[in-house]
Amino acid sequence: MSATTLRRHYEEHHANYLSELRAALEAEEMIVGNVTSLMPGMERMIQPTKSDSQMPLGRLVSRGLSFQPPQTLPKQTVQTIRRAGGGHINHTAFWRFLCPAGTGPSGPQGKVARAIQEDFGSIKAFRQQFKEVAMNRSGSGWAWLVYRQDGCLVASSTPNEDNPMMKDHVPWQEAGRPILALDIWEHSYWEQYQDDRERYIDAWWKVVNWDFVTRAYQIVTTKI
Numbered sequence: 223m224s225a226t227t228l229r230r231h232y233e234e235h236h237a238n239y240l241s242e243l244r245a246a247l248e249a250e251e252m253i254v255g256n257v258t259s260l261m262p263g264m265e266r267m268i269q270p271t272k273s274d275s276q277m278p279l280g281r282l283v284s285r286g287l288s289f290q291p292p293q294t295l296p297k298q299t300v301q302t303i304r305r306a307g308g309g310h311i312n313h314t315a316f317w318r319f320l321c322p323a324g325t326g327p328s329g330p331q332g333k334v335a336r337a338i339q340e341d342f343g344s345i346k347a348f349r350q351q352f353k354e355v356a357m358n359r360s361g362s363g364w365a366w367l368v369y370r371q372d373g374c375l376v377a378s379s380t381p382n383e384d385n386p387m388m389k390d391h392v393p394w395q396e397a398g399r400p401i402l403a404l405d406i407w408e409h410s411y412w413e414q415y416q417d418d419r420e421r422y423i424d425a426w427w428k429v430v431n432w433d434f435v436t437r438a439y440q441i442v443t444t445k446i
């Protein structure tokens with residue numbers, strides 16, 4: 223994946239979500255440190271250590287005071303929180319699960335690899351199923367590897383800027399905590415691959431941060 227595409231994706235698309243979200247929250251005089259606190263039933267995003275990623279993120283990612291939202295928010299604000307807030311959270315996940323090609327393991331390792339083998343049959347079958355889910359999403363959306371509440375790993379896809387943690391908006395079979403995220407909006411690949419989403423997915427496998435997938439799996443499977 224080219225640096226130009228990634229930079230534009232980060233500096234334009236992700237940044238737009240942040241400013242839309244900020245404007246919507248400011249209009250309601252809300253100060254929010256943790257976006258997920260606005261989405262009922264949604265769990266926190268997995269936070270990486272400093273060494274997991276060098277990429278700076280928007281200020282909203284940082285910890286801060288988090289106030290409960292007012293009971294009644296205008297419909298438009300609720301929609302913006304879902305779309306722009308979801309966009310912010312999903313892109314944050316997307317960047318975390320990337321690393322420069324050749325700087326980490328080329329596939330899943332240890333416990334997460336064993337869990338994938340158990341739930342999908344093999345690593346190859348998992349890659350195939352993940353790709354199918356991503357290819358079958360018509361229009362904009364995301365593909366995920368999800369740790370479901372029943373302990374199963376599943377490949378799933380959500381439309382627009384929804385994600386598997388939005389329990390009110392996804393079927394239970396696909397709800398859970400993501401341990402891998404792929405943006406399949408055209409803006410993430412059009413410049414480089416035009417409408418060839420398959421080539422983009424094949425290229426993306428080479429820059430997946432499997433170390434962070436391992437860590438994410440460790441976090442979601444650890445009972446607190």
Ligand SMILES: [Fe+2]
Pocket residue numbers: 231235313405407409410
């Ligand atoms: Fe995107």
